[in-house]
Amino acid sequence: MKSVITVVCAFYKRFPIARGMTTYAVLWPSASICQQFIADNNKLDFIQAARYGFFGCFVMAPMIHAWLGLTNTMFPSVTLGTAIVKALVEQTTFGPAMxxxxxxxxxxxxxNSVGAAAAELRVKFFPTFKVGVFIWTTVNIVNYSLIPAQHRIIFIGACSFVWTVFLAYIKQLQVSKQQPTI
Known part of the structure; x- marks a missing residue:
């Protein structure tokens, strides 16, 4: 058993993106299922959870991995001031893209069609963005000032679980002419 753990740890150390992808492949569908329990669904939608797993693993984790690498290069020092700058840069660039x-x-x-996806984005983006700015600015200041670089994607993954439960809630709201109240 020890040799398996050693091999896995060595693999994740050699390929840190794989660690993030594994984390998000578990966290995102778990958050989807958690949101379904909170919504008191009578039947769990495992296809929806699988979509979250796919998206978290193959879209979000690589994006976050690349972003953290870029910000570590752009802002290599670990001070509170740098953490605040990184958080503000992230909230005005990477946050909206994600x-x-x-x-x-x-x-x-x-x-859904491209038109329906664009319509949903128009309705749900700004209300969700407002909440995200508050939450993620705080999380990122902690992440960039207190968490060692090699553990940042895992820390963000843990915070992402709660955020993804919220996103799953917003995602399941029906698109109407009015924006959802958040």
């Missing part, structure tokens, strides 16, 4: 990718991509994975 949120747009989520609503648009998940809608396409559900089989």
């Amino acid at each position: 949120m747009s990718s989520f609503f648009f991509g998940m809608s396409l994975l559900e089989g």
Whole structure:
């Protein structure tokens, strides 16, 4: 058993993106199922959970891995001031890109048309973005100032679980002419 753990740890150390992808492949469908329990669904939608797993693993984890690598290169020091700058840069650039990718991509994975995906994005983006700015600015300041670089994607993954439960809730809201109240 020890040799298996050693091999897995060595693999994740050699390929850190795989660690993030594995984390998101578990966290995102788990968050979807958690949201379904909270919504008191009578029947769990495992296809929906699989979509979340696919999207988390193959879209979000690589995006986050690339972003964290870029920000570590752009802002190598680990100070509170740098953490605040990184968080603000992220909330004005990467955050909107991730949120747009989520609503648009998940809608396409559900089989919706490009027009329907764009309509959902228009309705749900800004209310969700407002909540995200508050939450993720705080999380990112902690992440960039206190968490060692090699553990940041896992820390963000854990915070992402709660955020993804929220996203899954917003995602399941029906698109109407009015924006959802958040």
